[in-house]
Amino acid sequence: MEQPSTFSNRIPVLDLSREIRELKPQLMQAAQDVLDGGAFIMGDNVRQLEREIAGYLGVNYAVALNSGTDALVIALLAAGIGEGDEVITTPFTFFATAEAISRVNAVPVFADVEPDTFNLNPDRLKEAITPRTKAIIPVHLFGQPADMDRLMELAQAHGLHVIEDAAQAFGADHQGRKAGTIGDIGCFSFFPSKNLGAFGDGGMLVTNSGDIAEQATMLRAHGSKKKYYNELIGLNSRLDEIQAAFLRVKLPYIEKWNEDRRQAARVYRELLGQVSGLKCPVETERARHVFHQYTVRVMDGRRDELKSALDQAGIGTAVYYPLPVHKLPVYEAMQAHMPVAEQLSGEVLSLPIGPHMEAETQAYIARKIVEALR
Template sequence: MKRIPILDLSSEINELKPQLLNAFENVLDNGVFIMGDNVKRFEEEAAAYLDTPYAVALNSGTDALVIALLAAGIQEGDEVITTPFTFFATAEAISQVRAVPVFVDVEPETYNLNLDLLEAAITPKTKAIIPVHLFGQPMDMQRLMSIAKERGLLVIEDVAQAFGADYKGRKAGTIGDIGCYSFFPSKNLGAYGDGGMLVTANKAFAEKAAMLRVHGSRKKYYNEIAGFNSRLDELQAAILRIKLPRIEEWNAGRRAAAARYGQLLEHVEGIILPWETADVKHVYHQYTIRVNDGKREALQQRLEAEGIGTMVYYPVPVHKLPIYESMNAAMPVSEQLAGEVLSLPIWPQIEPSVQQFIVQKIIEALR
């Protein structure tokens, strides 16, 4: 069997290539490459799919977080609570606006923010919470929003890994005050370059975000505030418009692949399988197991020798990175997870025979 990557986009690209090439040609013929009709229509189509009033297309998920914080009025010195078990961009965005990230440990089952620990971290300086729907699983937004409402806090959802995921019938990212998405190529809805978006039901937040993405102006050359150059380009918007109608099908494919892994790995000793909570639709951006007894590195090396790609998301919790380690925070669950998690190959079109081969090699390695 040829090498198995952690993600294989070849089936998707081959299937969509005629549409993609046609879209590229249309953009070239039109000659509008920035903030054209494809961007506007993608915003409208994404907002309709997510059932949210406003969508603002941006050039990355990281910028979506930064601009969301600024649009919501987060200022220097404000505290923003988030998880240490996520990609650095979540906390980085808080630091970029000169606010202070405050880390709260995660649940060992879901890898999401532990709401039992949240209230103890809230201080008079706390202004917002950024939950992360990690690996595609929505967290308990009903409980989180209840806490936030009681304390007068904003909620900015990091949905970089969970486009299309459901929480009690609502799309992740549309429950808090603002939702932030990434269209990095590896994401469930991925462009073929960088891209991002924020959504909100708050008109004022949407208007300010739209200003911030174009150097703080409503009208070109009439700048009102300091902003950014954070526009989703027309080619990427055209690609995303082709892919958006397939997201439900592709997420269903990921869920089916996750179910097969669950069946194949159910009785394998030495690993812990992903947990899907009630009332959610996990979209498995990653299928992440935990490997017990310090055997993660050996298993990963064995799988690599067999031509099976895996990834560790994340080997260092954010609070242990050099930029934040002076906080001396203790996050025992995140630290344990960092030494145990291993993400297996998954994509919507992955063949059952490929998964069977992967699991066979896992069983052999753990004997």
Template sequence: MEPLRIGGQQTDSAVGNLTDSGTATAAGKPQSSIPLLDLKREVAELKPQVMQAIESVLDEAAFIMGNQVKQLEQETAEYLGTKHAIALNSGTDALVIALLAAGIGPGDEVITTPFTFFASAEAISRVGAEPVFAEVDPLTYNLDLDSLEAALTPRTKAVIPVHLFGRPLDMERLMDLASRRGLIVIEDAAQAFGAEAGGRKAGTIGEMGCYSFFPSKNLGAYGDGGLLVTNDSRLAETAAMLRTHGSKRKYYNERVGFNSRLDEIQAAILRVKLPHIEAWNEDRRQAAARYHELLRDIPGLMLPGEVPDGDKQVFHQYTVRVLNGQRDALQAGLAEAGISSIVYYPLPVHRLPVYADRGLTFPLAERLSQEVLSLPIWPQIEADVQEHIAGHLRRLMG
């Protein structure tokens, strides 16, 4: 499998442009002149601060669970408005540890969406519980809450909603349902750091929230990383214990856990980037608004919908739907023009080989997988770049 080089980074073509999911433009193509995500400008702007932060870690010579991790936890908790933040080595581990901290295991069912990255369901299977899927909403692509309610059984113990592409789910309605049914809500906010639902940060409304610091995320490290947040001190204590081999004190292990510690260098880098996240997210919203203006009258192209008052979308991706059955041809045409794009997700989770033998069908999720296409977006994307992309979309859509 040939590597892709997009935005100055080499990645596996099955992984795409510094993302932990999705299908990028075809392998073997020359480097695109417009990447899906360009991290070079951010790196250049922050490099002096980042290098200083890394040097401070080297000077302290404390590389695991030191002062940088502690301060990052304090600062992210303050920013998100939550009592506890536990830094971990990935967003996937955050989901697994959240489920275990909540006591979810064999015999339990956990409902999630089939239109997301595999990790949301994988974490459920990893703890021995049963992932149950519900249909998605045709406008938001998030979980359809009527379908979710219909999927409940006496074995349902938890729900993992995903704030897909940085758009928050209707958390007020979900929490009302969860309260009535006695369900634990673990928010997958991997793509939604800084998004808001009803004036509260996505990931802080359920019992626990899980974030990814993968480099492509709105707040990304320069390697893997994750975060678990909660307002429940008991859950926080359990999660912190699970990340360090199930021990509160070294060599006194109380249960089987993980080695899931965020390292000091990544914590230091994230601390440099955290103060910029509000401005970066606002820049993404402005870029999305510009796309709206440029693309709104193209027949056969469905744009992201508006969010309700009190919500804030952070546009981790700007994802359109191509309604004329020509998505793949459109993507190929953009690639020929030197414009990267990516498909999130070419197969819904219930159709992946690991779950395909269940014979499940979710027509809308399956249709979305054949229609969605994510366009280049990053905080510093220039207006003329978006105009260039829009011009080619207009030409290719006829």
């Protein structure tokens, strides 16, 4: 299969077109039902989605929100994290993780990551704990759960809250438990590119704590239990009814889609596992990866060269992330040094993946990678 490199025939990092085509009748009916029902904010679809996701994940409470970022902010507020408190997290993640900490006037403290899983290194985290530390936010990056056994041990030993950033890991497992359900609070994003994605912004906070769920429910609606009787300074962070309806259509497919992603990852490993100068993602025995991204490491300073070659071949790729968070302008005054995260930022390259990847497309991608790295 020789893929033309014209724009119309490019292979995108993620292609949602087939999913939309297959589900379009159900999605259109869901939209029509919302329009006919006339409830657009906090309607029955939102309530049903909360129940369905709580049931799928095996938690007591799910609170639908406007975004994964708001889920992190509200989680921190509900956990009582505030000014001057330190929260340890990874420097190798999307900015929103640290941004949420800063947004509640707490202090993000970065601990370096493991080079194979890209996730928070428990040994580095242990070194970062101080008397001011109040919480940990591990990120299950690219769909691979962090080492929650060790992180929970450290948190319990030091009396710390654990807020899981599971934005990229909906449906992933750690020792048989769903990512986002192991710590005190789990936070999810339904950004369109996610494994379970809406067609706009959306998020979810999950917990087994009734108190945290109550706080989160108030905070998403301007800090009120009863309309116009505000008890807290909150946010406007309600999930749109139409997005909830779309997510309810998609939720029953998530297990199959995640398994299809894992199959695509197995094909990539077979094709690329022995390519010199390339390191494929590592899967740990403790966790079930859901491959939100299939991110390889390109060694010997050749990442940008490979990215350019694949672009010329009509293959879309992405760099997550070109700068670790501690090197971004807003945090660079901290002068933190995270050698593993800094090295990874120059090596990582995410290849096209999704539940509808075809083996012949992957074979073409692999062939172009081999040609470029000769």
